[in-house]
Amino acid sequence: MKSKIEWCPGCGNFGVLKAFRRVIERLESDGVERGRIVSVAGIGCHGRMPDYLDIPTFHTIHGRVLPLMTGIKLANPELLVSGFSGDGDALNEGMEHFVHAAKRNTDVALFLHNNQVFGLTTGQFTATTPRGKKTRTTPAGNPEWPINPALIALVSGATFIARGFAGNVSQLSDLMYGAIRHRGFAFVEILQPCITFNNTWDHYRENVYVAEPAESFDEAVKLVSDEMATGLLFRTEKQTFEETLLSSLKVPKKVVKRI
Ligand SMILES: Cc1ncc(C[n+]2csc(CCOP(=O)(O)OP(=O)(O)O)c2C)c(N)n1
């Protein structure tokens, strides 16, 4: 574990790190051994998370956080598997994996550092950059409409959808803990200011609010569409990918073990 943190001073990633360190402490006080808490990260500024965590971690290639998480969970369902990904990593390079992990209801938790830019490569536009925003690759303003990642997770089949803000560490930590404890695909979108290329601190501080979870899927579609709504937005239960493979489809256990 590195002691020197290399993010820009004021980066929203500090709040995410603080929140997740609290999650590890909370899981440990529940009796979970550190060796069972496994995390994966992609490529980007968010991808430095493993450097600052004292648990088993993997730093994978761009866009491939979810396939690695799925493989780890299938190989050993006893592990609590979570992953950190950027908006570029998960929604540009890795979009198909995101949709399929939600569709399968794999029992993992994905934490999306949504800073609406490619941070590490110095501020190009991504799938979540607001329309009209000037970036290094859209100097006249982004001509595209952004996607709403929590809405994609919801309609693809994720069973736990939450949104947190890097400036509210205590709420974010509770959401991350809830996501890891949830049985099924849990998605936490984190509104994460990139102070250097997309400084949204004031905008979020003024506009985010805490919502009550939706009681039906239709209500959830409306709630999740409001990009300033934070908190647990929707939760439901269904069989997980691992349970399906290990039981109803009668896949021999040793096939899963060989993976
Ligand atoms: C396949 C591939 N394409 C592009 C890159 C270059 N690249 C490295 S980091 C990065 C941006 C990461 O942005 P994001 O996932 O939003 O994370 P952030 O840095 O904002 O946390 C890019 C485009 C790469 N490493 N691999």
Ligand code: SF4
């Ligand atoms: S470039 Fe942005 S996301 Fe990357 S460390 Fe700096 S402030 Fe954080």
